[in-house]
Amino acid sequence: IEVNVYSDADELSYKVALEIAGTIRSHASKGQNCVLGLATGSTPTPVYRELVKMHKDGKLSFKNVVTFNLDEYYGLHQDDLQSYHKYMAVHLFDHITDMDYSNIHIPNGSISEGEVQRHCKEYEYAIKAAGGIDLQLLGLGRMGHIGFNEQGTSRDSRTHMVYLDRVTRLDAASDFFGEQHVPRRALTMGISTILSARRVLLMAFGENKADIAARSVEGPVSSQVPASFLQEHPNATVLLDTAASSGLT
Ligand code: F6R
Numbered sequence: 001i002e003v004n005v006y007s008d009a010d011e012l013s014y015k016v017a018l019e020i021a022g023t024i025r026s027h028a029s030k031g032q033n034c035v036l037g038l039a040t041g042s043t044p045t046p047v048y049r050e051l052v053k054m055h056k057d058g059k060l061s062f063k064n065v066v067t068f069n070l071d072e073y074y075g076l077h078q079d080d081l082q083s084y085h086k087y088m089a090v091h092l093f094d095h096i097t098d099m100d101y102s103n104i105h106i107p108n109g110s111i112s113e114g115e116v117q118r119h120c121k122e123y124e125y126a127i128k129a130a131g132g133i134d135l136q137l138l139g140l141g142r143m144g145h146i147g148f149n150e151q152g153t154s155r156d157s158r159t160h161m162v163y164l165d166r167v168t169r170l171d172a173a174s175d176f177f178g179e180q181h182v183p184r185r186a187l188t189m190g191i192s193t194i195l196s197a198r199r200v201l202l203m204a205f206g207e208n209k210a211d212i213a214a215r216s217v218e219g220p221v222s223s224q225v226p227a228s229f230l231q232e233h234p235n236a237t238v239l240l241d242t243a244a245s246s247g248l249t
Contacts, residue, residue: 001230001236001238002236002238003238005239005241006242007242012205013050013203015239016203016239017051019135019201020036020047020051020137023134023135024036024061028063028064033066033103034066035067035130035133035135036134036135037067037069037133037189037194038069038137039139040084040091040139042205043140044139044203052095052096055097061098062098063099065103066103066105067103068106068123068126068133069105069106071188072108073185074184075110075185076183078108078110082175107188108187116161120159121159123187124193132197134197135199136197136199138202138203138230139202139203140209140213140216141168141212142208142209145168145227146202146229146230148187148188149162150162150165150226151165153223153226154191154223158189158193159187160188161185162186164182164183164186195230200233201237202237203238204238206244209240210247211247214248215247218248218249
């Protein structure tokens, strides 16, 4: 797996935005849709800022862009402030003027329990029907989750309902004004869904990601560190700032 370290997190984010923009444009030049897998959280916000800037400057069209988000909290409505629907609207989609909004896909956290299984299957089907994911953007959880695939998730998992770990809920507590308000469950693409993407970019910033970044990249491939499965992907790159790289040997 390729690992790139940048001293400047903004430069790293700019490089990621450039690759995404390049992928969108090369598909557009061939008259093809570009299918992006998107992440939320603090890590990718500067990437979305750069993409929005390129779009506002007239340098990047989203006409041919189809998106699939990794995950959504279960039990939240899409208008809830902490929902990933809201996050994506605020950080990206509300600023894009030429996107076909029917091309946006985010797991629906407000469906009933009885609908979950079918919804997850349909999400997988929609990804396939779109031609598969060309480029998947990922952040890294402190215990190694990608999407919301927590420790112990199988390599074969597809889009599914999960219980969130204590650490994940603690890390989200401030967004929800207290751990007790953080949803216990979420819908997420599975490990296998993520590994099916043709290109994968995993980003991590800061010293609190250093230990897990090292274990993900250099440790054994194991469901104890879900991100370690990316070592088996033929075209994945891990992008770290200096602090997040400090655990590498
Ligand atoms: C978000 C997601 C999560 C985050 C991870 C890191 O859609 O799938 O895996 O990428 O929890 O979160 P941040 O970037 O907030 O440190």
